[in-house]
Amino acid sequence: MYEYDVIVVGAGGAGLRAAIAAQEAGANVAMVTKLHPVRSHTGAAEGGINAALREGDDWELHAYDTMKGADYLADAPAAEALTQESPEEVIQLEHWGMAFSRDDDGRVSQRPFGGLSFPRTTYAGAETGHHLLHTLYEQVVKRGIDVFDEWYVLNLAVSDEERPEDRTCHGVVAYETATGNVEAFTARDGVILATGGLGQVYDHTTNAVANTGDGVAMAYRAGVPAEDMEMIQFHPTTLPSTGVLISEGVRGEGGILYNDEGERFMFEHGYAKNDGELASRDVVSRAELTEVNEGRGIEDEYVHLDMRHLGEERILDRLENILHLAEDFEGVDGLEEPMPVKPGQHYAMGGIETDEFGRTCVDSLYAVGECACASVHGSNRLGGNALPELIVFGKRAGRHAAGDDLGDPQVPVGKEGDVEAGSLEPPVELGEPWGGDGGAVADGGAAATSAEAVVEGTLERERERVERLMDRDEGTQHADIRAAVQRTMTENVNVFREESALKEALVDIHAARQRYRDVYVADPSRTYNTDLIQTIETRNLLDIAEMITVGALAREEFRGAHWRKQYQERRDDEWLKHTMVSWSDGSPELWYKPVVLEGEEQTYEPKERSY
Amino acid sequence: MSQSYDRGLIEDFGRWREFSAGMWAWIFHKFTGWVLVGYLFTHVAVLSTALTSASADPATVAANQDLYTQTIRTLESLLVVRVLEVGLLAVAVFHILNGTRLLLIDLGIGLDSQDRSFYASLILTGAIVVASVPTFLAGVSL
Amino acid sequence: MSTQRQQPETESEADSAETETAQERRLGEKRRRAEERERERVEAEERAAADAERYHLKVFRYDPEVEGKQEPRFDDFHVPYETGMTVLDALIYARDEFDASLTFRHSCRQAICGSDALFINGRQRLGCQTQLSDLDQPVRIEPLPHQEVVKDLVVDMEHFYDQMEAVEPYFQTTDRPDGELEEQRQSRENREKIKTSTRCIWCGACMSSCNIAAGDNEYLGPAAINKAYRFAMDEREGEDMKQRRLEIVEQEHGVWRCQTQFSCTEVCPKDIPLTEHIQELKREAVKSNLKFW
Amino acid sequence: MAERYSSFTAGGRLWLWQRITAAFLIVVLAFHFFLLHFVHHADEVTFGMSAGRMQTWSYYSLMVLFLVTATFHGVNGVYNALINAGLTGAKRRAVKAVLVLASVLLLVQGFRTANAWAGIDLLPIL
């Protein structure tokens, strides 16, 4: 058994920043991550980091843009924390050596991005995330923080009081990929989840193969509610064959979208009369799909993104990486021809419910980064707002977990106060009424309360789970189940959503769950058994898919990224609230909590969102 | 628990088929360098027969009957030695040309055309060697 | 990782020993079944081979724990081709459709995470960045040379990571932007100078291609030297730090080991001019040392 | 700053000398080959002619320098190659000793030969 003050699960931008902060606040920290830190998907981020750094800009404007972009589903205290602290964090990164692109006077460059009222996106070429990730990892190496890489976290060790709000997280149980050993990690002060995105529930995604939403699923089964899960961002410019992202930076620099008829449809068909290509992502994605659906798509599948007019010099200076991506993954030379693009799953605005310090309702359990929902992005994230989220909330959670006093949170978590029960009429039974094998923590059983007993118990259960999966010898393989989930999500819970389709998705997910009961691991080896790990990930994908669909079915309005056929407008009087899904006795429970629109100095009154 | 498989030297040596220009250049340069040192040592050994000649009777020397002159003459009359000399020339020329190439690379010149300059060294070596064969084999009795 | 770790307390060793035998028996059973499936796979494979539309892959297999795989061997897979298909796509297909135990690292699918550097048709390349259509058949896929194989295409990267971390790959300046939001200035030229060196994704292809690194385990290797270059040339760290960094790279197993083989530069998927950087560091080191003579 | 001298490790210094000697050798070796195979033919070599050349002071010193640089370059090259191949510890020290000894013998022998031609009787012991 390993013992530390703070355990950080995941070593992307959020996890690394949290570990550094916790260590600086005096804690003994370990990072446990299924990939080596530099392999995390933060490295794929291209466009940039928003920070109000310059004369003429300030954090309040940034907060306003963020709330507007979120279509007012974000919590103001969190959005304000993000925009207030982002400049400081960006400057900190610069002092740690991050290779930002520079202006002539040697200062960090900034460029315009969709939905921003000021060009405040700092960047490092079109490889901002790569530089951010490596810079942070360098600081972790410098500080000698222990990193357990290629250790897959199977579950959280959470006590099993009746109400999630009374539970405490005492550590995690992880599987060492190289050897097949299952070990426990006890955390004296806190566990910080930073497991990143969940794009693998879709089959066309900009996310990595490792982005399977493990953190969200584990926290969910430990009783922590998942918030606004239906809010999935589809990025308007991904390469059709692979889903590789073409950064928003291309449009930021002046790239233009054309349909098959050579029309600049963002303007000519009135999707965004003012901002055109730079309207926010949900708007552009829907515009593209509408073009395709109305027969003006190229090969009935995609549209063209053209940057040739920017000139070779500018492209090489600021967007060089894009040329390589287009060439390697689509065989297109961006200097000579327009690039084919279509919308693809990109980002989960929702996630593990946290306050603005990254705390969940379970004591000592934190979540930061894409897996969390502090709620800064609401129903639509602005480009360049995720990376600041990693560093701002990463730092906050790290410090808080290490015991720093950060004051009282303004965003409530758990079923405290003003909550509203929800109801849903699903076409099938949801969740795993048969008890599942997800290793749900709160599955009754002996009331373990001492930290040691909780950790031991979880370790035992997880060892059994692994043995059980290894033992089984025939049935279904995870790849089939995963493919079925991805198929139904892509077909039914995509950019355009319809009640019947959403219900169909629930039926499919239910069927997939049934099949998962017979899942088996074909590879008998204990050395580097990726078959086993993917089987466990698939279990998490099932829960994630269900949470997303439940949220999407519940929310009967059109807000931000969430579009419903029958409900073509934003309905603030009824739906200005967060969709919450929590795991209760093996099935999802739906409820709502209000959005906090009161910020430090102003209240963000919902306005019409037009670009 | 986890073991691993060390593929060992055999497999490494088996990769020569996959070598690229720079690697061949490295191997050849190594080989030619070693041949040259080897030659340097033997060369000095042969030349030091001159020591006896120096103390020999001046008349013998004048008649070219001294040990040094005799040794050289005998050696030079052998075809093998002549052929080896051509080989030595090839080795030396390649080492010089590729050595020059390496010196330029050290100065940061021609990094992008390193493979071409290697091929050029090879071809030039070949040309020089072929061109000097007549000179080298001149007057040898078969 | 080179950082130290706490050792786990030896708990549960005893009770795991008890279950060991039963568990072993079950696993043994499982392995036998796995062999059966293996036979079926080979048969299915033979049928697939007849299909001309498929790409033929020859994939290295090794697993210290599974009988039949303890002796390294090559397996054949015939994968249906789609336009734009990469080697990684083909491997994923082979794993998902034919043999779930086929093991390889991968994550991003877009040449940025550096997980899937492989030895493909005699050259180090990223699986995700290599189009099948650019390769001759059969496509031979092996783990990176000069590294120990953990299983199938997975190699042990520890040594590579150790070398990367040996060059103090982090900004040494300790001043922090407290309160006052001033960044350090850096000229565009200087940023341009270090630009390519900052692109490294730690894939290990270069190190695997270098014969010197293969012969001398202590040699820092091209990637680590490039990392040192990235810092040594960054004007923000100042002249004194540059000297310190030069001292690191000019150690016995540093830059002098490089024999300008260029294979590192040739295989680097991020097109980093590694040899050039190494050579420049050699010259810098000589220059800074000659100054005082 | 003083300790920076020590940072110029043997590796670096030897590397530099290898290049310097190489640059010198390009010229001298080419000259040597040209002179002894093209101007004069190798089979026409006689003790007398060699002695004649050696007696010019400039030729003599060039050849001695040639000997020294070639020896250093060659032996150092071999030493480097062995280190690159991973030679360490006691073995490495042994190899170093053998190489140094061999070079000294070679130099001494070469030097004596040159003197013999030049008719110099500097050190009768040699």
Ligand SMILES: Cc1cc2nc3c(=O)[nH]c(=O)nc-3n(C[C@H](O)[C@H](O)[C@H](O)COP(=O)(O)OP(=O)(O)OC[C@H]3O[C@@H](n4cnc5c(N)ncnc54)[C@H](O)[C@@H]3O)c2cc1C
């Ligand atoms: C292609 C692309 C481009 C983007 N561009 C931008 C941009 O320009 N600007 C911007 O602001 N945002 C951008 N984003 C969004 C942003 O990059 C991500 O939201 C962010 O990087 C997520 O970081 P993270 O630290 O939360 O997670 P990740 O970087 O994904 O890291 C997750 C970590 O968790 C670990 N992990 C996961 N599960 C487990 C487990 N079970 N056990 C142990 N470890 C686990 C993984 O090993 C990994 O280390 C982009 C996203 C994508 C996909």
Ligand code: HEM
């Ligand atoms: C004539 C011009 C010569 C040039 C330009 C030259 C150039 C070089 C250079 C640059 C190297 C270093 C290679 C490296 O470290 O990467 C080298 C290595 C070497 N040279 Fe020369 N050299 C010349 C002549 C000689 C001679 C006359 C000898 C023999 C005495 C010789 C023997 C060697 C040896 C043994 C090596 C080491 C090879 C190895 O790495 O294994 N060279 N040469």
Ligand code: SF4
């Ligand atoms: S330098 Fe290039 S080849 Fe080497 S690890 Fe970095 S990216 Fe890979």
Ligand code: F3S
């Ligand atoms: S391959 Fe090796 S020898 Fe030097 S140029 Fe690259 S490090």
Ligand code: FES
């Ligand atoms: S999968 Fe990430 S580099 Fe290929």
